[in-house]
Amino acid sequence: MFDVGIGEMAVLVVLALVIFGERLPQVAQQAGRTLRQIRQMANSAKADLQEGLGPEFKDFDVADLNPKRFVQKHLFEDDDDQRAAGVNGSVFDDEPGYSAVGTDLEYGERPPFDNEAT
Template identity: 75%
Template sequence: MFDVGLGEMAVLVVLALVIFGDRLPQVAGQAGRMLRQVRQMANSARSDLQEGLGPEFKDFDIADLHPKTFVRKHLLEDDDDHRPSRTNGRLFDDEPSYATTAGELDYDERPPFDSEAT
């Protein structure tokens, strides 16, 4: 889960028993109630945001704002509709003939990656 092994978990349980003693079930119950309330608050905030944005953003998801998700969705996703077509191996009609070389990558092909380069 959080990269915590069995031995580390046992130490945490023993430490919790020493610190809280007989009140451990009460503290665990309070922590569970607090976590439930935080989830409810987050869900209500999300629904309020979606209602406030209107029907245009009905498919809006907060997770889409995460930078990795945003880049993956908007920059790395293949869109066949927006892909320019090549004619005679060239992207544009006025492109010089020397611009197309034997080692050129296709539009959707990724270049090789050298981890030792930088």
């Protein structure tokens, strides 16, 4: 937990007892109350943001704004589930014999050819 070992945690507990003495339960209660209020404000702000964005962004998650999560989501997650469901955004998904872009070809198999493509 926070890279704090058992010895360091014991020192912190002893230090807290020395500094706060008998007021330690009241200080802990106030800290818990403050943490709860901060969490409620964050959840309220998140709900207001999602409501303000409208129904187009109903799947929006604030955690996706974190650059690490953004890169992980868009570069390292497989899109196999989306391709299997036909959610690749192509207008040709419902045509017979059409294979979605990015599907694996067998050895020696030729990729599909579109005569209307430029």
